[in-house]
Amino acid sequence: MLSLNENDTLDENEIGEVEPLIAEIDEAVDAPDRMRPAIEFRDVYLSFDDKVILDGVSFTVKKGQTKIVLGRSGSGKSTIIRMILGLLKPDAGQILVDGEEITGYSEPDMMSVRQKIGMVFQEGALFDSLPVYDNVAYRLIEQGVPEDEVDIEVKRMLRFVDLEEAIEKMPSELSGGMRRRVGIARALVGDPQIVLFDEPTAGLDPPTARTICELAIKLRDLQDVSSIFVTHEMNNLRYLSSEYATVNDEGQVVYEKEGEKLCLINTEIMMIRDGEIIFSGKDEELQRNKDPYIRRFIHGT
């Protein structure tokens, strides 16, 4: 989704005032149900014992949007992601997934919500008693999809992450980066509409990291997937917020940089510090931001 530069000042805080404007734009371009955010946090609080982890967090991820989440280690990024899946419940506040308020959901209720979400765990979290094939096929097998369809889908996903040769291997025989990519394949199987990436590129070599970012861009621009992308790496941020995927005349997917006049509006950045959102907006705003903490985080100075 591309648009002219005027729109890039939209901000979470101003959303009340500018709602009609977005409505106009979106109606002109897209279907009406896009108005329902894929993920929404409303004033969410969480503490462990007496340590406050999230202190009134509110944000939305719109349909087809990618939210990049930055923040120091221990700032609560993984916690936010775990809450979207209902693995953790907030102490106060509301969490909405695809318009459904999940805060009060029990485990069985959550199961149907989780069907819509793919999650790439920070540590991979592969089932180490199962070979790669069964790991990737897990969701489909659980849903009772016929075996030959599972087979096709698993091979397609493994090709997607370039790991076809590892199909028979056990997770313990894989390198860290391979495990991560199997984790990605497992999350994306069944084409979930929402994908949560928890530091998917940490500890990977630059080309592999780049491939993973391209994957996220492709999901965003060509498959209209909404996602949250937690990362520490500044070049991930650069790729995701300045490049877009299109299909060229030969039918191949190509990645292009946003130009002078064009700017991606489907990627936003959010920075967390001590359980609070201290920045939310476009990457240009982030680069221009004067806050010393943010400058230090982005530019290292």
Add this chain to the structure above:
Amino acid sequence: MHSLLRFLSELQDVSLLLWQAFLSLWSKPRYLGETIRQMDYVGVGSLPIVLLTGFFTGAVLLLQTFETFQYYSMQNESGRLVATSLIRELGPVLSALMVSGRIGSAIAAELGSMVVSQQIDAMRALGTDPIRKLVVPRIVALVVMLPLLTVAADIFGLIGGGVVASFMYNQETSVYTYSVRTGISTSDLLGGIIKPIFFGLIIGSIACHKGLNTSGGTVGVGRSVTNAVVISSIWVIIFDFFLSKLLQYILDIGRL
């Protein structure tokens, strides 16, 4: 007071887990393949140690009591003692203790390491209920296999007693088997099978609970395993007393 509260809340958690497992038995999805795999692991896998335990327990029972019986010139009745003590008490309890050591620890370790490596979270995120997929098959396997293992242990115990009687005390085999037969009643057999069903429930639910509530990385896994084995063993022994009393009352066991 603090530890009493903790105990009560643990008890509540274990009961809740058992209850949830029980409820999920009645609806889909069920994991039959996994249940059968667990049965194989619990049953066939534990057979050697349980048989060995049974055999030597029967043997040592006879070894330690034969001379006392002889003193009262009642050596022909010695098989009775082996039979009743094995079938009523030692068979069920010792098998349960062996299984709690072998299977309880394995369950707590497996589930515990799945928790600390976030595999349980991943499973939930992928839409599977860990209670259905992991807890139910393990408890079912224990509840089904432990009585069978106990019966096998009992049989080997009786054989062990017989071997000692005939080889060390030159007792006629027919004398031994006769006294064994007169020593066992139907209620004894029934009680000896009812007990391990409950022991299976105890071991399974405590081990699963400890495993699923692991925290604190690999050290935590070790702690969960120790707790699972120690706590389930203690509960087997405590429960055995009350269960025995109840069975005495219901089945009229233990009266002559």
